[in-house]
Amino acid sequence: MPRDLDDVLHFFLPIAEESEPRTHGPSGATAETRPVALPILSVPVASRDVVRAAFSWNLTVELARLGARATLVVPHDPSASALWPPPGRGPLGARMVPAAVGDVAALTRVALDIAIAEADGCDEGGVVVVCTPPAWLIGDGATRALLRWLLLLATPDVRDLQEAYALTKLAYQTGSQPLVGLVIHGVRRMRDAELAFARVADAASRHLARTPVSYGLLADDLHVYRAIASQRPIGLEHPQSRAARALRDVARMLWEDARKLLLV
Amino acid sequence: MSDLRLTTPPAPEERRRVLRDALGSIVVGWHPLAENVLGADARIDWVGRDGQGRCVIVMVGRGGDDLALVARGLAQRDWVAARIPDWIQLAPHAGMRPDAEVRVVLLAPHFQPAALAAARAVGPGTLRLGLLRFVENGVGVGALIEALSPTGQAESPAREGGGFRSGLSPADLDLTAEERAEFDVPDPE
Numbered sequence: 001m002p003r004d005l006d007d008v009l010h011f012f013l014p015i016a017e018e019s020e021p022r023t024h025g026p027s028g029a030t031a032e033t034r035p036v037a038l039p040i041l042s043v044p045v046a047s048r049d050v051v052r053a054a055f056s057w058n059l060t061v062e063l064a065r066l067g068a069r070a071t072l073v074v075p076h077d078p079s080a081s082a083l084w085p086p087p088g089r090g091p092l093g094a095r096m097v098p099a100a101v102g103d104v105a106a107l108t109r110v111a112l113d114i115a116i117a118e119a120d121g122c123d124e125g126g127v128v129v130v131c132t133p134p135a136w137l138i139g140d141g142a143t144r145a146l147l148r149w150l151l152l153l154a155t156p157d158v159r160d161l162q163e164a165y166a167l168t169k170l171a172y173q174t175g176s177q178p179l180v181g182l183v184i185h186g187v188r189r190m191r192d193a194e195l196a197f198a199r200v201a202d203a204a205s206r207h208l209a210r211t212p213v214s215y216g217l218l219a220d221d222l223h224v225y226r227a228i229a230s231q232r233p234i235g236l237e238h239p240q241s242r243a244a245r246a247l248r249d250v251a252r253m254l255w256e257d258a259r260k261l262l263l264v
Numbered sequence: 265m266s267d268l269r270l271t272t273p274p275a276p277e278e279r280r281r282v283l284r285d286a287l288g289s290i291v292v293g294w295h296p297l298a299e300n301v302l303g304a305d306a307r308i309d310w311v312g313r314d315g316q317g318r319c320v321i322v323m324v325g326r327g328g329d330d331l332a333l334v335a336r337g338l339a340q341r342d343w344v345a346a347r348i349p350d351w352i353q354l355a356p357h358a359g360m361r362p363d364a365e366v367r368v369v370l371l372a373p374h375f376q377p378a379a380l381a382a383a384r385a386v387g388p389g390t391l392r393l394g395l396l397r398f399v400e401n402g403v404g405v406g407a408l409i410e411a412l413s414p415t416g417q418a419e420s421p422a423r424e425g426g427g428f429r430s431g432l433s434p435a436d437l438d439l440t441a442e443e444r445a446e447f448d449v450p451d452p453e
Contacts, residue, residue, distance in 0.1 A: 046430045050353045134430035138437065155356075158447045163428035165447070166437035186356065203446040 037115040038069065038126045039261040041254065042146040043153070044167060045074075045131040052153050053083040053131065054227070055185065055218060055247075057096070059151075060129050061233040062251030064094040068258065069118050069126025071095040073111050075102075075133060091233050104136035108145045127258045137170060147171045149179045149261060151215065151254070155186035156196035165200050168212050179257065183250055185218035193217035215253045219246045271400040273373075276300075278405065279324060280309050282398070283371075286407035287312070290369060290394050291320050297358055304343035306336060311344065317361035319348055324396060325372040330379040337368040337391060365389070371396035371409060380412070 045052040056072060063070040074084055076098040085096050099110040107130065115128045132146050150171045154160040164182055171178040182200060184193040193216075201211040218224070223238040235244045273279055280299045288294040293315015301308040303321075310322040321344055325333030345366045352362050368391045370383075375393050383391045393412040398405050427433050434444060 044430055048349055049429060050350050052429075134428075134432050135436075138432070159428055162434065162439060162444055162447050163430060163432070163437070165443065166428075166432075166434065166439045167430075169439075169443075170437060199447060203443065206446070207443055 035119045035122065035125060037112065038071075038119045038122070038128050039149055039258050040111050040115050040128045040130055040145060041149050041151055041258070042130050042132045042137075043151045044134040044137060046134055047077050048083075050083060051185070051224075054224070055153055055183075056129055056131050057085060057094075058227070058234050058247050059251050059254065060096075060127075061091050061094045062235055062247050063127050063129075063255055063258075064092040065235065065248070066251055066255045067124050068255055069093075069122050069124060070129065071097055071114055071118055071126070072129045072131065073097045073099055073107070073114060074131040075107055076100045085231060091236055104132070104143050104146065107132065107136065108143070112145060125259055127254065134167070137167070137174075143174060144176060147174050147178050148176065149257070150181070152180065152182045152212070153185055153218075154182060154196065154200070156184065156192055157186075161196060161200050164212075165203050168200065168204050169208055172208050172210055179261070180212040181215040181254070181257070182212045183215045183218055187217055187219070190217065216250050217246060218250060219243045269400050271398050271405060273324075273326075273396075273398055274405050276309075279398075279407075282405055282407045283310065283322065283324070286409055287322060287369070290392065290409050290411050291322075291367075294320070295359065297355075297360075303340045306340070308340055308344070313358065313360050314367065316364065317359055318364040318367050319344060319351075319360050320367045320369060322369045322371065325370060327373040330370075330372045330375045331382065333370050333372055334379050334382045334386075334391070337370045338386065341366045341368045341390070367392065369394060373397065375412065383412075 043052065043056045045056055053074075060070045060072040070093070072094065074097070084098065087096050087098050089095050097110075097114060099107060101107045101110055111128055111130045118126055118128065130146060137143055137147065147170070150167065152164045152167055154164040168180045168182075171180045182197055184196045187193045187196070197214050201214075204211045219242040223234055223241040224243045227234040227237045227243075234241065235247055238244055274282065284296050284299070287296070287310065291312070291314050294312055295314070296310055296312040298311045299309065301311050308321050309324050310320075312320050312322070314320050321337075321340055323333060323337055323340065348360060348366065349362055351358070352360055367389070370391065371394045373396060375383075375395070380393065383393050395410040395412060397408045397410075399408055428437075
């Protein structure tokens, strides 16, 4: 029977000894109040999904702008390397980590290692964003750690909404008390995004007795596609654009939830 | 009435402008999307789609390089096909179908038997040849295109699209018919 990493998570998380001195960070945070591991936000992104990949990186940059220690982890895929920025620290300190992993268990281990390492001495908190191949989320495997906090990106297209609903269902069935958030993109009017979200939420309410939370919308803006094509973060390339403002709003909501989810 | 007379091919930029609308005579439902696209080590004169959402690339050759044009057309077709899913994501309203084959239209003043045979071997559904001539009509230069291969050959039916953007299917995600039906209801607006 496959073991879930949740079952053995305590082996990975450092436990402070009683005799260890309590240290104080620059902001006055103590070892007791510092997170042991940063929260992991999982974003299902298929290997050639340019738009979701771009949004994931842009949200990571916007989280860094808000003061989060933000890291994006993606499974290394040579055929999709053009989707991603170069490894290492990028704009505003956002970090990109391509992980040489072949399955979800290995990806989860890498994500947990980074979540723990980045939490060390981190008073400001942060987020580890993990782009997870959707196929890795189904079937047996150590997926619960990657389904604890899930960000779904969907357009108002019926298939996208069905997929968002299905992944919500998967998270609720597999994860332990997961937080599932939905962002609608590819819309021109706020009303379209509201209707799209409502369709997923209504279906989830009826069939799953729970609903995902809304993380707002990302505008369908020409700047999005230009920034994707030039591989420059939208918030830096076109900071005053509707798309950049929407990204900041989504990042702000994610950041608020991240601080509630910090493991202490 | 102005005389029509054959003229020499205009400069590439002018040639592409002239071709923009004239391509409708050889591509049913022609809808231009981009011109002078840098493809596999060479330029593609036009990238567009036909009325069925198939991506169509158009390349113009000179007299005498028609066989090389066929080879370049096939190479560009392969280059474009690999990028269609990305282009559809970047321009979702362009109307291109992700599951449709890329069609190639090659235009030249004439085609030798070897080039015609090569095109036939690939198949008319993939590669179409057309004779291209330019005429001076008193107002400007126009393009005359004469298709060399038959059209209207039955296409393979479109793949039943049930998959998601993630590559997963409703069955992969245990989506029941009842759950799927939730999203078939039209928006209240």
